[in-house]
Amino acid sequence: MAAQPLLIAGDWRPAAELVASFRAENPATGEAIGAEFPVNGAADLEAALAAAVAVADELARTPPERIAAFLEAYAAGIERDAETLVALAHAETALPAETRLAKVELPRTSGQLRQAARAVRNFSWTQPVIDTAGGLRSHHAPLHKPVLVFGPNNFPFAFNAIAGSDFASAIAARNPVIAKAHPSHPATSERLAQLAHAALREAGLPAAAVQMLYQFDSALGLKLAGDPRLGAIGFTGSRAGGLALKAAADAAGVPAYVELSSVNPVFLLPGALAERGTALAQEFFSSCTMGSGQFCTNPGVVVVPRSDDGDAFVAAAVAHFGNAAAGVLFSRGVLEHLQRSVDTLRKAGADLLVGGAAAGPGHRYQPTLLQVDAAQFLRAPQALQTEAFGPVSLLVRANDAAQMAALAAAFEGNLTGTLYSAADGSDAAAWTAVADALRPRVGRLIGNRMPTGVAVSPAMNHGGPYPSTGHAGFTAVGMPAAIRRFTALHCYDHVPDAQLPPELRDHNPGGVARQIDGHWCVDDVDARGTTA
Amino acid sequence: MAAQPLLIAGDWRPAAELVASFRAENPATGEAIGAEFPVNGAADLEAALAAAVAVADELARTPPERIAAFLEAYAAGIERDAETLVALAHAETALPAETRLAKVELPRTSGQLRQAARAVRNFSWTQPVIDTAGGLRSHHAPLHKPVLVFGPNNFPFAFNAIAGSDFASAIAARNPVIAKAHPSHPATSERLAQLAHAALREAGLPAAAVQMLYQFDSALGLKLAGDPRLGAIGFTGSRAGGLALKAAADAAGVPAYVELSSVNPVFLLPGALAERGTALAQEFFSSCTMGSGQFCTNPGVVVVPRSDDGDAFVAAAVAHFGNAAAGVLFSRGVLEHLQRSVDTLRKAGADLLVGGAAAGPGHRYQPTLLQVDAAQFLRAPQALQTEAFGPVSLLVRANDAAQMAALAAAFEGNLTGTLYSAADGSDAAAWTAVADALRPRVGRLIGNRMPTGVAVSPAMNHGGPYPSTGHAGFTAVGMPAAIRRFTALHCYDHVPDAQLPPELRDHNPGGVARQIDGHWCVDDVDARGTTA
CATH class of the missing domain: 3.40.605.10 (Aldehyde Dehydrogenase; Chain A, domain 1)
Known part of the structure; x- marks a missing residue:
C-alpha cells in the first residue's frame, strides 16, 4: 500500500x-x-x-x-x-x-x-x-x-x-x-x-x-x-x-x-413580511440551499408570524424548496448526520413541509422545510435547536412580537441572529423586543440580510457565545x-529601548498605531514630549 | 449558632x-x-x-x-x-x-x-x-x-x-x-x-x-x-x-x-553584580520579605553567577535574611504549605543557607534562603520550581551566561522574569541570551527592578503563560x-444607526477612540466622508 x-x-x-489509507470521493457520484x-x-x-x-x-x-x-x-x-x-x-x-x-x-x-x-x-x-x-x-x-x-x-x-x-x-x-x-x-x-x-x-x-x-x-x-x-x-x-x-x-x-454548531435564527418581523414577503422567501431559499446549505451560518431556524403574510411566506418558501433539485452533500457521513438531525427535529414535534429524504446518485438530500409552533419550540428548545447541516430549515410560527422575543431568549449561543424589518419603521418596537433578547446570544446581529455572507473585515465577528464557539471574546x-487568538500578551517593564521589539521602541519609523499614555497615535514617544 | x-x-x-461558621484569626497571635x-x-x-x-x-x-x-x-x-x-x-x-x-x-x-x-x-x-x-x-x-x-x-x-x-x-x-x-x-x-x-x-x-x-x-x-x-x-x-x-x-x-503560582525568576548578570552587588542584595531582601513574601510576584528564584561577586551577593543576602525577624503569614494553612514547599525544594537538592523554620507566636516563618547548583536545577526543574509562598527564595548558581540561558529555558510559565544588567553595557550579550529564552515564558519582562511592583497601568501585564495563569493573552x-476578560465580542451587520450601541453610532459626541476603516480616530463616521 x-x-x-x-x-x-x-x-x-x-x-x-x-x-x-483513504481516497477522496466525488460526492455527486459516490465514487x-x-x-x-x-x-x-x-x-x-x-x-x-x-x-x-x-x-x-x-x-x-x-x-x-x-x-x-x-x-x-x-x-x-x-x-x-x-x-x-x-x-x-x-x-x-x-x-x-x-x-x-x-x-x-x-x-x-x-x-x-x-x-x-x-x-x-x-x-x-x-x-x-x-x-x-x-x-x-x-x-x-x-x-x-x-x-x-x-x-x-x-x-x-x-x-x-x-x-x-x-x-x-x-x-x-x-x-x-x-x-x-x-x-x-x-x-x-x-x-x-x-x-x-x-x-x-x-x-x-x-x-x-x-x-x-x-x-x-x-x-x-x-x-x-x-x-x-x-x-x-x-x-x-x-x-x-x-x-x-x-x-x-x-x-x-x-x-x-x-x-x-449554530442554527442562526432569523426573525421575520410583521412589517417586513407585509412589505416584501415574496422576495424574502426567495432570499431565504437561496441562502439556505446555496452550497447545499453546508454553511456554519446557514439560516437553520426562521421565525415567522402566524398571519396571512406569514402563511404566504411559508407557501412561497415551500414552493421554492419543492421545485429545487436535491443538493449534493460532502459525504455519506454528512448525509447520515443530516437525516438524523431531521429525525430529531420531527421527533421533537416539527412537521415536515417539504423534502426530508435522501436522493441519489452520490450523497444528496432534498431541500427541506420543517415547521413547528412557537409554543412547542419553547417546550423542547434543546431538541428543536438541533443543527441540521445541509439544505434544511425549521420554520417556527409565532403569535406576536412578545412570543418572538420569548423565542429569541430561548436560543443557546449562536454565531448569528438576524432580524428583517420594514423600511417604513413599523417594526421598530418589535425589533427592540427581539433584538434585546437575541443580542447576548449571538456573535453577529444582522439587519435585513441572510447570515451566510461572512465578510473578511476588521469589524466581522465570526464567533459567538458558547456553544457556538468555545469563547465569546474572539472571532475566527x-x-x-x-x-489575536494566537498571541500572548507581553509586557516590558523598564526594559532598555534597544532590547524592545521594534513596535514598542521610542522611534516609530513605520508609523505603527500605538496607544501612548491613553491616546492612539503614530508618533514617536519623544515627539509627544512624554519621555524623560 | x-x-x-x-x-x-x-x-x-x-x-x-x-x-x-468560622472566625478570622489574628495571624500574629493565632487567636x-x-x-x-x-x-x-x-x-x-x-x-x-x-x-x-x-x-x-x-x-x-x-x-x-x-x-x-x-x-x-x-x-x-x-x-x-x-x-x-x-x-x-x-x-x-x-x-x-x-x-x-x-x-x-x-x-x-x-x-x-x-x-x-x-x-x-x-x-x-x-x-x-x-x-x-x-x-x-x-x-x-x-x-x-x-x-x-x-x-x-x-x-x-x-x-x-x-x-x-x-x-x-x-x-x-x-x-x-x-x-x-x-x-x-x-x-x-x-x-x-x-x-x-x-x-x-x-x-x-x-x-x-x-x-x-x-x-x-x-x-x-x-x-x-x-x-x-x-x-x-x-x-x-x-x-x-x-x-x-x-x-x-x-x-x-x-x-x-x-x-x-509563579516563582518569578530573577537573573543577576555578572556586570550588574560587579557594579552594585551589595545594593542588589538589599533590594532583593526587601522585595522577598515585604509582606512576609506573600506576593504572586515574589522573587522566588534568583540566578546568581558562580563567581566572587556572586559569592559576595549571597553572603550579603544571607546576612540580611539571617538578621531579619520571622515574618507573619496569613494563616496556619499558609505556614504549613510553605514548610512543605521548603521541604520539597530541599529534597530536590537545594541546600538551606538560612532560616527554614517556623516560629511563634502565631503563624510565622523565618526569612529563608536556599541554594542549588544550576546543573542540579536542570536535572530536577519541576521540583525546584515549587512555589514557596512566603519569605523564601532559592538561589541558583550558574557558571556563565550560557548556563543562565539554559536555566531560563527550563522555566515553566511565570508572571514575571527579571534581568539585572550593568549600566555600562557590559551585560548586553548576556541580556540577549537570557532574555531570548525567558521572554516567551513570562508575562512581564523586567529590567533592573524587583518583580513585586505591579503598577495599575494600561501597559501592565499581570498574567503569563500557563500554568502561571490559565490564558497567556490576558492581564488581571x-x-x-x-x-476585556469579562466581555463578549458583538458585531452589528447592517443594523440601523438608531439600533446601535452609542459608541458604534455614526455620531460620536463623546469623542470615543474608534478604529474606522483601519484608522484610530475620534471622528464621527460622516466626518470622514466614508459613509454613503
Whole structure:
C-alpha cells in the first residue's frame, strides 16, 4: 500500500507508519477518486509536533516583513494555480466550480492571506500600549509554540487548515502551524500545502513553519490536542468533535478556539413580511440551499408570524424548496448526520413541509422545510435547536412580537441572529423586543440580510457565545482580530529601548498605531514630549 | 449558632442553611477574632447565582455613566472609611497598617476603581471597530451573565473579590458579580461589601449587581464554577484550587481567568553584580520579605553567577535574611504549605543557607534562603520550581551566561522574569541570551527592578503563560485591558444607526477612540466622508 507523502519539517516524506489509507470521493457520484492518502500513526504526529516546536522560536524572531512576503507569495501562488485548485476542490466537494469556488471562495482565500500580510506589516494585531510615566510597554506577541489547526469540510479553500483564516492568523502571529486537512478534500489540501511550501522557500521562512497531516485516529488527535507543547488549537467542525478537542486542550492549558454548531435564527418581523414577503422567501431559499446549505451560518431556524403574510411566506418558501433539485452533500457521513438531525427535529414535534429524504446518485438530500409552533419550540428548545447541516430549515410560527422575543431568549449561543424589518419603521418596537433578547446570544446581529455572507473585515465577528464557539471574546474571521487568538500578551517593564521589539521602541519609523499614555497615535514617544 | 449575613439580591440576609461558621484569626497571635461568619450551603449559592442572573440584562443596559458613578462612589467610600478598613485588614492579615495597607494598598484599590470608571467613561475597553464599506461594526460588550470572583488571601483590598481588579473589571463591563471572599479576612470583606452596597444605592445601580459570600465547601464551589449560567470566573490563588475551578468552568464553556503560582525568576548578570552587588542584595531582601513574601510576584528564584561577586551577593543576602525577624503569614494553612514547599525544594537538592523554620507566636516563618547548583536545577526543574509562598527564595548558581540561558529555558510559565544588567553595557550579550529564552515564558519582562511592583497601568501585564495563569493573552491588572476578560465580542451587520450601541453610532459626541476603516480616530463616521 502506497500513499501520498506528508509535509513535515520542510520535507515531503512518506508516513512512518501507514495505519491505513483513504481516497477522496466525488460526492455527486459516490465514487472514490484520486490518490491514496495516509492515515497516520503516533510517530508521524510526534514528528510533526517536534518539527514545529523546534522552529517556533526562530519563527517568532523572523522579521515580520518576511512573514508578510510569505503570505503574499502564497496568495499569488494560489491565484496562479486557481484552475487546478478549483478542479480538485470541485471534484472532491461538488461545490459549484465557477460561481462558488473560482469566483467567491478562492479570491476570498487569497484576499484573506493578503489582509493577514497587511496586518503583519502595520503591526495592528500587536496592539502596542505604552505608559511612559510608568516605564511599561506591552503588546501582543507570538506564542513561541505551534498552533494545531483542524480544517472543516465545507470550505476547501477559505477555512482549509493550510490556507484558511486559522492558518493565516497563526502564521501572521509568527507561530508554526500543524495543519490537519479535512479528509473529504485531501488532494485540494495537498495542492495547497505544495503551494505553501513553495511560498515558504520563496520568502525565506523556515521550512518547518508548516506541517501537513491528513488523517489520524481520534484518540491520537485528542492526545495531540492535549500536548502542552502546543500554543493553541484552531478547529472548525462538529460540536462533538470540537468539544472533545477543547476538553483535551483545556486540561493541558492550551487555548482551544473551536467553532462549533449554530442554527442562526432569523426573525421575520410583521412589517417586513407585509412589505416584501415574496422576495424574502426567495432570499431565504437561496441562502439556505446555496452550497447545499453546508454553511456554519446557514439560516437553520426562521421565525415567522402566524398571519396571512406569514402563511404566504411559508407557501412561497415551500414552493421554492419543492421545485429545487436535491443538493449534493460532502459525504455519506454528512448525509447520515443530516437525516438524523431531521429525525430529531420531527421527533421533537416539527412537521415536515417539504423534502426530508435522501436522493441519489452520490450523497444528496432534498431541500427541506420543517415547521413547528412557537409554543412547542419553547417546550423542547434543546431538541428543536438541533443543527441540521445541509439544505434544511425549521420554520417556527409565532403569535406576536412578545412570543418572538420569548423565542429569541430561548436560543443557546449562536454565531448569528438576524432580524428583517420594514423600511417604513413599523417594526421598530418589535425589533427592540427581539433584538434585546437575541443580542447576548449571538456573535453577529444582522439587519435585513441572510447570515451566510461572512465578510473578511476588521469589524466581522465570526464567533459567538458558547456553544457556538468555545469563547465569546474572539472571532475566527477578520484581520487583525482573528490573529489575536494566537498571541500572548507581553509586557516590558523598564526594559532598555534597544532590547524592545521594534513596535514598542521610542522611534516609530513605520508609523505603527500605538496607544501612548491613553491616546492612539503614530508618533514617536519623544515627539509627544512624554519621555524623560 | 448565629453568623454574619450574606449580601444577596441587594439584601443582607442570614444564611438559608448555616453549614458551619468560622472566625478570622489574628495571624500574629493565632487567636480567633471578630464575628462568626457563615459557611454556606447549596441554597445560598443558588440564591446568589439566581439573583445575579436575574439582574444581568438590566445591568448590561445600564447607562455607562451610572456604572462609572458607582465605581467612583465606591472609591470615595473606601477612602472615607480608610481608618476602619485598615484596622480590620491589619487585624486579619497582620500586614503593616501604615506602610502597606494605608499608604499603598488602599489608595491602589480606590485608584483602580477610578481607573475602571475612566475606562467606562471613555469606552476604551469596548474597542469599537467600524467598517463603513462593509456595513459592519463591532465592539466588546457585557457578557449579560454574572462573573464569579474568588479573592486571594494576600491583598485584602486590591484583589478582594468585592473591591479588587477582577471586581472592578467585571462591573466596568456591566456584569453582575458574585464575590467569594477569602476566609482569612472576612470582616474586611464584609466592610467592603457594605461600602459597595451603599455605593450601588448612591449610583442608582440595581441592588443585585453585587453578591457577597464568605465560604463554602469546595465541591459546591466546583458546582457553581461549572454552572453555564455564569459568564466567567476570576480567580487568584493556589494552583491546585485554580486548576480545579478552571476544569469545572471549562467543561461548561465558562471562561476561567485564573491567576496561579509563579516563582518569578530573577537573573543577576555578572556586570550588574560587579557594579552594585551589595545594593542588589538589599533590594532583593526587601522585595522577598515585604509582606512576609506573600506576593504572586515574589522573587522566588534568583540566578546568581558562580563567581566572587556572586559569592559576595549571597553572603550579603544571607546576612540580611539571617538578621531579619520571622515574618507573619496569613494563616496556619499558609505556614504549613510553605514548610512543605521548603521541604520539597530541599529534597530536590537545594541546600538551606538560612532560616527554614517556623516560629511563634502565631503563624510565622523565618526569612529563608536556599541554594542549588544550576546543573542540579536542570536535572530536577519541576521540583525546584515549587512555589514557596512566603519569605523564601532559592538561589541558583550558574557558571556563565550560557548556563543562565539554559536555566531560563527550563522555566515553566511565570508572571514575571527579571534581568539585572550593568549600566555600562557590559551585560548586553548576556541580556540577549537570557532574555531570548525567558521572554516567551513570562508575562512581564523586567529590567533592573524587583518583580513585586505591579503598577495599575494600561501597559501592565499581570498574567503569563500557563500554568502561571490559565490564558497567556490576558492581564488581571491594568485598565482597560483587565476589563476585556469579562466581555463578549458583538458585531452589528447592517443594523440601523438608531439600533446601535452609542459608541458604534455614526455620531460620536463623546469623542470615543474608534478604529474606522483601519484608522484610530475620534471622528464621527460622516466626518470622514466614508459613509454613503
